[in-house]
Amino acid sequence: MNAPSFTTYYHSPIGYMCIQGNMDAIQVARFCERPGPPQTDVPPVGQACLQQLAEYFKGTRQSFDLPLQPAGTTFQQQVWEHLKLIPFGKTRSYLEVARAVSGEKAIRAVGGANGKNPLCLLVPCHRVIGSDGSLTGYAGGVWRKEWLLLHEGVLQPEQQLSLF
Structure with a gap:
């Protein structure tokens, strides 16, 4: 690259x-x-x-149409490609992503790849949450993750998800 x-x-x-x-x-x-x-x-x-x-x-765009060249390992690239499939206004758990990419045992590796995503928003890592619905981790800060999920309508202003 x-x-x-x-x-x-x-x-x-x-x-x-x-x-x-x-x-x-x-x-x-x-x-x-x-x-x-x-x-x-x-x-x-x-x-x-x-x-x-x-x-x-x-609020007039729900997906990005840009050429992307993130630097990462083959596994990270696989995870990031899968994240691009999560639609606007939807979430997936780390476990769901792990199952789709490599199997349940890869859940920690998926979390690591998600955290190293160099293209936040463009590759929507903010749409990955804990299996219990918690907003676990976000390189840009959990408060930004919450804001983005409110912006996308995943959360309602009066709804509070556990931050940890």
Whole structure:
């Protein structure tokens, strides 16, 4: 995989996102504490990512249509490909993902791959929850996971899922 050739930032309702990629694909989309210096030469794929993120947060987009190149092991890639199949407004448990990808015994490995997903939102790892419905873990913070699931209608504002 080629090293990222651009970095740009998106200011979402739940914080800044750092977007990195090359001329062909998005390689990283992660929450960050603050943006770096603005980059004026963002290629079309980066501009498309920013536009699609804006649409998602406005509630007019439910899936992303972008070329992606996340760096990871073969197993991580398999998990991330499966996560892309979880529809907007739906969740799957870590156990369900493990069964679909490799078998029940892979549940911890699935959790690890989910946590290392470099493309949050674009590869919807926030839609993976505990078998008991708990919002276990999210690299961007469990409070963001809860916000995203509220945004997608999985949770209702008065509904409280266990955070741990």
